[in-house]
Amino acid sequence: MRQVMRRPGSFAIELLTALGLIAAPLILPYLGFTPTTINRILVWGLFGIGFDILFGFTGLLSFGQSAFFGTGGMVAAYLLTVVNYPDVITALFIGMIVAGIVGFLIGLIALRRTGIYFAMITVAIAEVFYFVEFNPLSEYTGGENGLPGVPTPVLSLGFTHIRFDNDRSLYVFLAFWFFVGMVIALRIVRSPVGVILSAIRDNPLRASAVGHNVHGYKLTAFVVAAAYAGFAGGLLGVMQGFMPPDAFTFDTSGQLVMQTAIGGAGTLFGPLVGAAVWLYLSDFLQTTLQLGATWKLVLGLIFVLLVCFLRRGLIGGLKDLYVLIAERSTKTSEPAELAPLPALTPEEEKVTRLALAKEPAPAPMPALHRQDDDAYSGPILQATSLSKRFGGLVANSNIDFTVARGERRGIIGPNGAGKTTFFRMLTCEMAPTSGRIVFRGRDITGLNVTDVCQLGLTKSYQVNQLFSGLTVRDNVIIAALAELRGKFRLDMFRSLRRIPGLDEQVDHTLALVDLTGRADRPVAALAYGEKRRLEVGLALASSPSLLLLDEPLAGMSPAERIEMVKLLKSIGQGRTMIIIDHDMDSLFELVERVTVLQEGRVLVEGTPAEIKGNKAVQDAYLGGVRAA
Amino acid sequence: MINWANFISQCFNGLVLGALLALIASGLTIIYGTLGVLNLAHGAMFMLGGYAGWLTYTYTGSFVAAVIAGALFVMLVGVVMERVVIRYFYTRPHEDQLLVTFGISIVFVETIRFFFGSLSKAVPPPAPLVGITPLGFMFYPTYRLALLGIVAVALLALYLVLYRSRIGMIVRAGIEDSVMVDSLGIDVYKIFMLVFGIGAMAAGFAGIVNAPVVSIAPDIGEGILVQTFVVVVIGGVGSFPGAVLGGLIAGEIISITSMFNPGYSYVMLFVAMTLVLVLRPYGLLGTAGRE
Numbered sequence: 001m002r003q004v005m006r007r008p009g010s011f012a013i014e015l016l017t018a019l020g021l022i023a024a025p026l027i028l029p030y031l032g033f034t035p036t037t038i039n040r041i042l043v044w045g046l047f048g049i050g051f052d053i054l055f056g057f058t059g060l061l062s063f064g065q066s067a068f069f070g071t072g073g074m075v076a077a078y079l080l081t082v083v084n085y086p087d088v089i090t091a092l093f094i095g096m097i098v099a100g101i102v103g104f105l106i107g108l109i110a111l112r113r114t115g116i117y118f119a120m121i122t123v124a125i126a127e128v129f130y131f132v133e134f135n136p137l138s139e140y141t142g143g144e145n146g147l148p149g150v151p152t153p154v155l156s157l158g159f160t161h162i163r164f165d166n167d168r169s170l171y172v173f174l175a176f177w178f179f180v181g182m183v184i185a186l187r188i189v190r191s192p193v194g195v196i197l198s199a200i201r202d203n204p205l206r207a208s209a210v211g212h213n214v215h216g217y218k219l220t221a222f223v224v225a226a227a228y229a230g231f232a233g234g235l236l237g238v239m240q241g242f243m244p245p246d247a248f249t250f251d252t253s254g255q256l257v258m259q260t261a262i263g264g265a266g267t268l269f270g271p272l273v274g275a276a277v278w279l280y281l282s283d284f285l286q287t288t289l290q291l292g293a294t295w296k297l298v299l300g301l302i303f304v305l306l307v308c309f310l311r312r313g314l315i316g317g318l319k320d321l322y323v324l325i326a327e328r329s330t331k332t333s334e335p336a337e338l339a340p341l342p343a344l345t346p347e348e349e350k351v352t353r354l355a356l357a358k359e360p361a362p363a364p365m366p367a368l369h370r371q372d373d374d375a376y377s378g379p380i381l382q383a384t385s386l387s388k389r390f391g392g393l394v395a396n397s398n399i400d401f402t403v404a405r406g407e408r409r410g411i412i413g414p415n416g417a418g419k420t421t422f423f424r425m426l427t428c429e430m431a432p433t434s435g436r437i438v439f440r441g442r443d444i445t446g447l448n449v450t451d452v453c454q455l456g457l458t459k460s461y462q463v464n465q466l467f468s469g470l471t472v473r474d475n476v477i478i479a480a481l482a483e484l485r486g487k488f489r490l491d492m493f494r495s496l497r498r499i500p501g502l503d504e505q506v507d508h509t510l511a512l513v514d515l516t517g518r519a520d521r522p523v524a525a526l527a528y529g530e531k532r533r534l535e536v537g538l539a540l541a542s543s544p545s546l547l548l549l550d551e552p553l554a555g556m557s558p559a560e561r562i563e564m565v566k567l568l569k570s571i572g573q574g575r576t577m578i579i580i581d582h583d584m585d586s587l588f589e590l591v592e593r594v595t596v597l598q599e600g601r602v603l604v605e606g607t608p609a610e611i612k613g614n615k616a617v618q619d620a621y622l623g624g625v626r627a628a
Numbered sequence: 629m630i631n632w633a634n635f636i637s638q639c640f641n642g643l644v645l646g647a648l649l650a651l652i653a654s655g656l657t658i659i660y661g662t663l664g665v666l667n668l669a670h671g672a673m674f675m676l677g678g679y680a681g682w683l684t685y686t687y688t689g690s691f692v693a694a695v696i697a698g699a700l701f702v703m704l705v706g707v708v709m710e711r712v713v714i715r716y717f718y719t720r721p722h723e724d725q726l727l728v729t730f731g732i733s734i735v736f737v738e739t740i741r742f743f744f745g746s747l748s749k750a751v752p753p754p755a756p757l758v759g760i761t762p763l764g765f766m767f768y769p770t771y772r773l774a775l776l777g778i779v780a781v782a783l784l785a786l787y788l789v790l791y792r793s794r795i796g797m798i799v800r801a802g803i804e805d806s807v808m809v810d811s812l813g814i815d816v817y818k819i820f821m822l823v824f825g826i827g828a829m830a831a832g833f834a835g836i837v838n839a840p841v842v843s844i845a846p847d848i849g850e851g852i853l854v855q856t857f858v859v860v861v862i863g864g865v866g867s868f869p870g871a872v873l874g875g876l877i878a879g880e881i882i883s884i885t886s887m888f889n890p891g892y893s894y895v896m897l898f899v900a901m902t903l904v905l906v907l908r909p910y911g912l913l914g915t916a917g918r919e
Binding site: 055132257 | 666722742897
């Protein structure tokens, strides 16, 4: 199970990286690595760090990284050879910036779509770069000859000059930049932005629903990856003294993807390990085994087998092995599982309900950071003649719906009455065909789900929408961050611990949904009832002023239902809530007023007692039995 | 000034290339539509068709035999690939499917390189189709003209299988909702295997019939794959008519731009793709929600 890397106050990984980089040139030659190979591994490793942020952490598989690798490399090489720009390091940075800008522009196009579309678009774009480099721009790039004569770096210290002009000194130069790149990447993945990127990989829909600007963060990851690629491309030219045009080929992108998958995506070190394996094997197969061009066939086969059987790459495999061994040795010290609640008979259920009704509820969670606009005293939510049509099907028709601040409202209706559609329109996941929605005096019709969540209106889903690859705590952190930081913020170098109020809000939410004891569990290991509570917790963590709950009790056992009702009662204090559910007993206990929907219209509205006795409601549910 | 005869001949070239791309893209798109797998080895299938056909031609000397062998061999490769590898990837993330098909494409390309070397091979057109045909206002290579007909017939055949047969109805139902088809008691895995075979065959067939126009080499599929992607993005994923329309548009763009400067043909293709993505993100004939 992947977990967001977060070891407070520890620089163990940075330290180990530095030690590894110092030890590598002393050890690797004995294993058959040539000095040139070691240097190439560093360039590919650095190239891969950025790619891993994009692919491993954000889940965007690009087959077009060669475009940025080549662009950065060509810009730096052009400056250093044709323009005769004197300083190598500045040239590398200029190449990186240009690659980043190009990445931004390309990202605007490629990120219009996700999944396989994204992969196809990146392939196509990279191919365009290849052809442009070879043809229209060959005057500047040297076409198929590339740019020869890229100078080696010189570091001027005033009194002396350090020249990086042989394999050994170049290693120092490359290792330094790899280290810098790794330190920056580690900061990024441990920052709020890094956590949100993982959220996007796991569940982009929920990431935007809890109030994060998913497109903005994806674009950020894309630009970061392009910048890393650009810098690494520049280093390639410097290392070889020649900027090869084949940096732009599809093969380059493909090799990067394969190395990352071999080493293990989502680890930052995967691409480095993958590059070591790849380049070592390609040397070994070609020179030692004299296989000639067949080396690529062998590597291709190895890659296919690895994807089939070692899904998380070499590093992922080692981690799994480590966890397996660690678990075996500490099996006894594992805290005992919480005993499942026994099933209750209807009789017991009634007794428990009564007991719970008397029990004092836990303190409500205040909306910590959102200031309720006290000057506004009208209804918190007002929907006017809201309609939704899907082609010929009318899901909602002319619904007028007003909820006062602090009210707890229930919505019931037979299946297909349009309840979920109604909720989807209120949270702006779906635009109404006609009608208006006003939230706290502000017209929110036509806004998107992210903005509406930022305004303080959110919902828990009928079907769990969790970040299932992350821990319970990370899930809640992701939701809380949206409120504490707004929908988009580039605090890529800030530690999560430096966000005021985050820990309190997360702990409070966890306590409220009774998951404190499960905080460090991966979501996949939770019981259904616990997942359901986390689902509500995600909505709660952004301390909404209006909380919508879509069938919070669905699929729960009677015992779990009682727990959930208790939970909803406690969070309902001082909060406006609208709840859809089919469990009438529980719902009538929770809410003050009930709206009944039938066939997309409001059938009747009233207190639970009125609804219980209403003839029309009984008919709606029982299908007009009075005729019988 | 534009030379009009040249322009019209380029338009014809565009039509031929477009029809070819349409055929390859429909193979890719029905596989994706039904199985949910984007086959990055589709370009390699095109290449394999060319080589299987070329090998048959060198032994038999018959072009017809070459075409049949090329198409059937690639269909077999597709069926085996689905059964042995792809089947285990339906439940895995899209990214894993991309990785494994990418790896397989490298294995295919390098295997061919291992056996037949990197040098390109030529398959001559069949004797009756050698030479040029006067079209009144210009002369045009006879085989290319015939190729247009051959590919059109292949597309029509694919259309008939897809839209006018029982199997096709099941496949189309599978594109909409393969889980539902499965629960109707139809062995959806058999259908998947067949679809993968037919989709691959479309590429393989294109590979051998195109061999007399462009000689074959191990990495010939790579460029074709990229162009096919653009076609699918323009036309809309999972849409057969979209693949045909997208193919023709892409073919014309490449050919007409090449007349002025071949270096810009990809740039123009890319501009067209961007326009489509901005104006109609799901492709010209695609449906929203198919990702």
